[in-house]
Amino acid sequence: MAITYEWRGELENSAVNALHAEGFNHRILDVDWLAQVHRHSLGWVCARLDGELVGFVNVAWDGGAHAFVLDTVVKGELRRSGIGAGLVDAAVRGARAAQCAWLHVDFEDDLRAFYLDACGFKPTTAGLIAL
Template sequence: MTTVTVTEQGSAILPKEVLEHLGIRPGEAIRLDLLPDGRAELKAAGGSGSWRELSGMLKGKTNGRTLSIEEINDAIAEAGTAGIIIKIDPFPSDDELNSLWVEAWGAHEARDFGKVLARSLTHLGAYEGPRLVGFVNVATDGGLHAFILDTCVTPDMRGKGIATMLVEEAIRVARDRGATWLHVDFEPHLASFYRGCGFRSTEAGLIQL
């Protein structure tokens, strides 16, 4: 077992043998996946980024000091979502949403989204220029309860924090519009994502009609 010490600034240096074991070479990005029970999985991200690109992201942010892991992550996220605009209640056309569904979910039958959005507490779209690249809907019971639905991002834009931006903004808007409880159903592999957005696990039931 290898032990790594975290500095007061939140930095940690991985030993050479750990990097070699993981197949991570100098200049490569590292991916950290948060798992249940306080565990995490570390692996090579497999991206094409370089330390030169990372240095560009951090330019002007250091002021001669060592950045914490949190500050580095924030800078990377900020760079990754540059040019992405989150719009509240943009009412995308059926063509836009059906195209997004095909990209995000694969097999999909065209739907009429107008009736769905008309009954929503809110919905949010993520746009790269005119292109809709992410979406989340918040349904409501007309009272205290609201429900996160249809969170999705196009495959080419995943890993940039867009889904997190959408859900966090949906939480804020739902609260501002009077919801007291916000619910979400998700598949097991999305548990860490929604926990990171502030949701906690509860018992629930589901029946297909």
């Protein structure tokens, strides 16, 4: 299985919407990902298998030192194969190349091993307000 990763790769809204719906267990929405990532993101990573989008991660930022991993998602039958870690690794390289000092991620507890062990993030103290 030859997965390719592309920083700021070409993407189609329909492909990202379908992948996001499957990964986050919701109906397919009509989100304009192209406009969103071009307007708000430092970059994003597309993972492809034989040309098909099988993984995606968005890297938002504050315009300076801080970048944020959002929406890491891998096609269902390919999860736990290293693609997610590959997406995050490419995101780390992209943020580093942009001279960010920090890459942040928030995650639910069931993803702790993925982000801390597989991807190398360190635990921090953080706060959150549900809106």
